Amino acid sequence: MVDDASPELKKQLEMSFAIANKIDASLKSRGMNHKEFAHMIGHTEAEVSRWLSGTHNFTLSTLANISVTLGVDILSI
Numbered sequence: 001m002v003d004d005a006s007p008e009l010k011k012q013l014e015m016s017f018a019i020a021n022k023i024d025a026s027l028k029s030r031g032m033n034h035k036e037f038a039h040m041i042g043h044t045e046a047e048v049s050r051w052l053s054g055t056h057n058f059t060l061s062t063l064a065n066i067s068v069t070l071g072v073d074i075l076s077i
Contacts, residue, residue, distance in 0.1 A: 017054040019063070019074060024052050026070045041069045 005013070027037055034052070038045040050056050067074045 020052045020054040022074055026072050
């Protein structure tokens with residue numbers, strides 16, 4: 001299915017998975033689980049799980065909130 005996707009969609013998926021992986025790595029390095037992180041950031045554990053699935057379309061506001069909460073740049077331009 002991905003093989004038939006447009007180059008733009010492929011890039012979006014690549015970026016979404018990279019963001020999810022960076023968030024997950026940051027959580028693991030802090031020994032933090034999804035529930036703890038969800039509580040810290042004011043979202044539900046289900047939302048955090050969706051984020052980490054690699055297919056979530058993040059808003060800049062959410063990425064900024066995650067970056068500040070974890071103390072890491074999730075997105076670099």
